[in-house]
Amino acid sequence: xxxxxxxxxRRRLLELxxxxxxxxxxxxxxxxxxxxxGPIKVGVMLPYTGTYAQLGEAITNAMELYVKQxxxxxxxxxxxxxxxxxxxxxxxxxxxxxxxxxxEKVDILIGSVHSGVALAMSKIAREENVTTIIPxxxxxxxxxxxxxxxxxxxxxxxxxxGLATGRTMAEAGLKKVVTCxxxxxxxxxxxxxxxETFALGGGQIxxxxxxxxxxxxxxxxxxxxxxxxxxxxxxxxxxxxxxxFVKDYAAANLKANIPLWGSGFLTDGVEQAxxxxxxxxxxxxxxxxxxDNPENKAFRAAYLAATKxxxxxxxxxxxxxxxxxxxxxxxxxxxxxxxxxxxxxxxxATFASPRGPFKLSASNNPIQNFYLREYKNGANALIKTAxxxxxxxxxxxxxxx
Ligand code: BEZ
Numbered sequence: 422x423x424x425x426x427x428x429x430x431r432r433r434l435l436e437l438x439x440x441x442x443x444x445x446x447x448x449x450x451x452x453x454x455x456x457x458x459g460p461i462k463v464g465v466m467l468p469y470t471g472t473y474a475q476l477g478e479a480i481t482n483a484m485e486l487y488v489k490q491x492x493x494x495x496x497x498x499x500x501x502x503x504x505x506x507x508x509x510x511x512x513x514x515x516x517x518x519x520x521x522x523x524x525e526k527v528d529i530l531i532g533s534v535h536s537g538v539a540l541a542m543s544k545i546a547r548e549e550n551v552t553t554i555i556p557x558x559x560x561x562x563x564x565x566x567x568x569x570x571x572x573x574x575x576x577x578x579x580x581x582x583g584l585a586t587g588r589t590m591a592e593a594g595l596k597k598v599v600t601c602x603x604x605x606x607x608x609x610x611x612x613x614x615x616x617e618t619f620a621l622g623g624g625q626i627x628x629x630x631x632x633x634x635x636x637x638x639x640x641x642x643x644x645x646x647x648x649x650x651x652x653x654x655x656x657x658x659x660x661x662x663x664x665x666f667v668k669d670y671a672a673a674n675l676k677a678n679i680p681l682w683g684s685g686f687l688t689d690g691v692e693q694a695x696x697x698x699x700x701x702x703x704x705x706x707x708x709x710x711x712x713d714n715p716e717n718k719a720f721r722a723a724y725l726a727a728t729k730x731x732x733x734x735x736x737x738x739x740x741x742x743x744x745x746x747x748x749x750x751x752x753x754x755x756x757x758x759x760x761x762x763x764x765x766x767x768x769x770a771t772f773a774s775p776r777g778p779f780k781l782s783a784s785n786n787p788i789q790n791f792y793l794r795e796y797k798n799g800a801n802a803l804i805k806t807a808x809x810x811x812x813x814x815x816x817x818x819x820x821x822x
Contacts, residue, residue, distance in 0.1 A: 460499035461750070461757055464521030466514070466532030466542055467556075469506040472635040472661040473534045475690050476735045477506075480534070480556045483739030486727050487747075495743070496750035503527055509635070511537030518545040527551070528757040531742060534735075536560035536579065536606040543572055552749070552763055556742040557735060561610050561815060564786035568818035570764050573785045575741040577707055579607045581813040582684045583614020585791035586655065586705040589807040590615075590682055591622020593703075595652045598624060598682075601642050601666075602657040604631035611657040611684050619655075627651055632658075637665040643673045654679055659686035664694035671698035688796040690733040699796040708734040708776045709792040709803035717775035731800070737775045744772050744779075778810070784818035 465484070467477035481504065488500045503525050505517045514533070521527045522545055530546055530553040533539045539558030546553035546569070553572045555563065559579035563572065590598065598619065602608030608631070616626055628649055630642045646654055654675075658666045663686060670681050681687075685706025688699050692710075695702075710721070710731070720740060724732040745767055752766030753759040771780040777790045791808045794801040 460501035461495070461529065461755070462501050462503055462525060462527040463529045463531060463746075464525060464527030465502050465504045466507050466517055466521060466530070466538070467504070468509040468534050468538075469504075471509050472637070473509045473659065474661075476534045476557060476660050479690060479730075479733055479735035480739035480742070482728050482730075483724060483732070483736040484531070484556075484743050486724060487740055487743035489727075490723065491747075495747045496753075496755035498750065498755035507533050507535070507538050507542075509533075509535040509538060511535065511541050514538045514541035515545060518542040522546070522549050522551050529554070529746060531556060533558050536610075539563060540567075540606070543567065543569075546572055550760065552757075552760060552767070554742045554745060556738045558607075559610065560606050561813065564782070564784040564813060564818065565815040566817040568784040568820050570768070570785075570820055571760070573745060573767055573781065575745055575779075575787060576738045577789075578786055578813040578815070579610035580614035580815065581786070581811065582706065582791070583611040583616075584618045584814070585614075585808050585811055586611075586682070586684055587615040587618030587620075587624070588622055589705045589791075589793055590653065590655065591619050591624045592807075595680075595682075596624055597627045597651045598653050598655050599628045599630065599646050599649055599651045600626055600655045601630040601632065601639075601646070603634040603636075603662065605634045608634070608657050612655075615655055635662060637662050639666055639669045643669060643675065646679060647673065647675060651679060653682050656681065656683040656687055658683075660690060663687045664691040667691070667695045667702060668698045676701060685734060685792075685794060685801065688794075688801055690735055692731060692733065692796075692799050692801065695796070696799050700798070702796045703804075704794050704796070704801065705791055705807055706734060706794060706801075707787070707789045707791055708737050708801075709794045710800045711803050712775065712777060712792070713803075714773070714775070714777065716773045720775040732775070734776075741772075741774050741776075741779060744774070745770050748772065782812045784813075784815070784820055786813050788812040 534557040555574040561578040561580045685704040748770040749763045749767035793804040
């Protein structure tokens with residue numbers, strides 16, 4: 422951490438100065454008027470290479486588009502993004518987060534996609550009390566036992582998605598399922614959530630197959646699925662790995678006899694890569710391409726015009742990250758030194774998202790609809806709302822709401 426002579430961090434001294442009213446004038450480094458004149462620095466820690474690269478790009482595109490639509494400012498303050506590529510590699514995360522928070526002295530931190538990266542990054546965010554928004558990573562603990570007043574999520578918990586999918590698959594009458602997921606925090610939590618509600622609905626997991634992250638060698642898993650012949654397969658893969666799995670599954674001729682289901686990450690963000698191979702794959706997620714609300718229509722049209730790409734769930738999460746930040750910045754008149762007020766306003770934010778109504782739980786995780794979708798003709802079509810205003814049911818967060 423950058424130290425000043427007193428041995429306290431510059432950030433901590435600025436906080437003390439902000440809380441000290443007139444006394445702050447005496448501190449040589451507490452220059453709120455000057456500090457507020459420049460741009461708000463937003464540190465962005467996302468994957469731009471590796472299997473989750475497309476996810477990081479979609480989040481970034483949507484955040485930049487949002488700010489561009491607002492003339493480059495939020496709450497009358499210019500926004501400056503400072504980006505780093507975390508490569509979805511958790512061991513690199515502490516140094517990258519430190520670089521942004523302590524080196525670049527960003528006012529706001531945004532990241533990441535991979536649960537392991539977000540867990541490491543959030544440790545620094547908590548220690549430094551920097552307002553942080555997680556635009557994807559679903560590590561459940563982050564909004565349970567590790568929750569903090571300065572940490573927000575605009576995505577989901579992995580468990581929440583798994584729970585919504587398990588109950589939807591049980592309601593579809595499926596009884597015996599094989600699960601197949603990447604072996605890391607996210608995959609484990611998607612399967613654990615799924616297992617809970619699928620069992621409650623009378624279903625049974627007959628085999629759980631783990632694949633090391635980020636391996637995309639699926640042949641032995643597919644051979645095992647073919648020999649077990651379950652009613653269906655429930656899968657968590659995302660990004661490049663998801664596209665490969667869907668194509669390999671179709672090529673192995675399994676799709677006709679063993680329906681492929683998953684959390685929506687299986688077919689989201691990879692719509693063009695799985696044309697044909699993905700037809701008929703059913704998934705559950707907090708977004709579907711054709712959700713019929715004005716926000717979704719306007720967002721998709723603007724995103725397509727700006728990027729020449731169709732929007733996906735990751736883009737929606739990036740968009741809502743900026744919506745959430747704007748609510749906070751407006752509440753403090755763009756003065757990011759008013760951290761407590763900024764955080765308090767964000768925790769109470771409600772707004773219309775392309776996904777439907779958006780609000781946060783007492784642990785700063787979205788309460789949102791989950792949709793049953795079917796991939797067809799290059800898009801994730803809405804079949805029905807599977808569950809409305811669904812919160813992660815977790816306890817363990819000690820935030821007062
Ligand atoms: C995760 O690591 O939390 C994650 C990554 C990609 C999609 C969904 C979740």
